[in-house]
Amino acid sequence: MKLLSSLLRAFIKNGRMRVLDVSGGLHEFGSGENGPTVTIRLHDKKLYTSLFLNPELAAGEAYMDGTLTMEEGSTCYDFLFLFSINRAPLGAHPVQGLLRKSWKAFRRRQQANSVDRAKKQARHHYDLSTDLYRLFLDDGLNYSCAYYTSPDDSLEDAQAAKLTHLVAKLDLKPGMEVLEIGGGWGSLAIQMAKAGAKVTSLNVSPEQVKIAEERVREAGVEDKVTFVLKDYREFEGQFDRVISVGMMEHVGIGHQDEYFAKVKECLTENGFAVIHSIGRMTPPGTTGPFFRKYIFPGGYVPALSEVFASTERLGLWVCDAEILRLHYYYTCRDWRVRFLDKWQEAADLYDERFCRMWEFYLCAAELGFLHGSNMVMQLLLSKERDAVPIIRDFIVDNEREMNATG
Known part of the structure; x- marks a missing residue:
């Protein structure tokens, strides 16, 4: 959880995210001000790394697969709402900044629509x-x-x-x-x-x-x-x-x-x-x-x-x-x-x-x-x-x- 925790500490500036890890440990990020409190549970240790490296894709796939679930009344909408009001800090993170630069570098190849x-x-x-x-x-x-x-x-x-x-x-x-x-x-x-x-x-x-x-x-x-x-x-x-x-x-x-x-x-x-x-x-x-x-x-x-x-x-x-x-x-x-x-x-x-x-x-x-x-x-x-x-x-x-x- 260390890498993922480092990202979430830098990322969650508005609202609060509560993460229950695979062992049931609770990790909290954000002050809870200016946004909702959202609780999620991770069911696979591989998510610690994949969410750190590519949170937008990994979160969606994990939710689809059921390895990331919403807890304590939180919904998918609440989770993505919290994400949406914290986009600027996420983009400022060094690893995420590099990821976005790589997406931009390959965007024409990805969208070569013959x-x-x-x-x-x-x-x-x-x-x-x-x-x-x-x-x-x-x-x-x-x-x-x-x-x-x-x-x-x-x-x-x-x-x-x-x-x-x-x-x-x-x-x-x-x-x-x-x-x-x-x-x-x-x-x-x-x-x-x-x-x-x-x-x-x-x-x-x-x-x-x-x-x-x-x-x-x-x-x-x-x-x-x-x-x-x-x-x-x-x-x-x-x-x-x-x-x-x-x-x-x-x-x-x-x-x-x-x-x-x-x-x-x-x-x-x-x-x-x-x-x-x-x-x-x-x-x-x-x-x-x-x-x-x-x-x-x-x-x-x-x-x-x-x-x-x-x-x-x-x-x-x-x-x-x-x-x-x-x-x-x-x-x-x-x-x-x-x-x-x-x-x-x-x-x-x-x-x-x-x-x-x-x-x-x-x-x-x-x-x-x-x-x-x-x-x-x-x-x-x-x-x-x-x-x-x-x-x-x-x-x-x-x-x-x-x-x-x-």
Whole structure:
């Protein structure tokens, strides 16, 4: 425990961590001020070293495997909350600082997303059973940041508001053709089709496309929506609008120019794109090891500086930028609460280890938007400076019209 204790003494500055070691000995770290008290038990001596060397990955794996358990009423959320309010001291530790430098040095190799590799990595997450996602998503199966007018909005209302907000930004006119890069389970395609657009939706997940096609038929807009099972780099065509929601996070470091070049290539001269993506308000970084290994292999949340450097290189106008700061925190909060409520159903689909992995993921994601650097950006991009109305009142006007008639 000596190495691990040295790390925790330097790390826990807010709140208190109580650690029960393999022999039952109790070790306490932190004053207990400005944060919760969390008690954990370690069941394997190997954790003394692995937690010291790579706490973010080792803690997640140990929780999944049951060799790190929460005690005395503490929860996984409490544990990660304590971690999230002590991130700065952890990063300042010499060993952890070296670890982060090594991650950054190898980040391009870790996220070399060729077309085939990108497809495989996306399917790792999105080809899970749709029944799993039905347990915690809204009825429309929207798996991206919702749009909350109040923290107390229901998930269903917030996701409906998100779709309205995005379609309002597209400023669609009847007969327009729209390319959707990353179509999910079809809710946005259905909304755009109902607004009069003809939609081509790209997706690399056969499981999602199967469900999306069913939902489009049920909505009666199958004549207006076509799903294409291709990576964005394999597709060609020109459209009045391009929209991409929750996709840029999967592009990976070193591929942002490819992504924005394809967006530009697929736009008509007077068209424009709406890009919705998680971003970070800090300088460029890396993807945490737990997320990279178990949740989103190949994924990376870009810094605004990386995004705008790419649009500058490609000569795209950024006509509008909206930053949603806490909206994804509320979204993940609602997902986590729903998932925990449906734990047994999820365990019946997979197993207890999978459920603990998913809980760890949802808790960490939620706290990344509460205490970390994550936010969501919505950008309007065009080739021509006057493709987008010169004042953004059109967005609110469109929203009000859609809400009045919807």
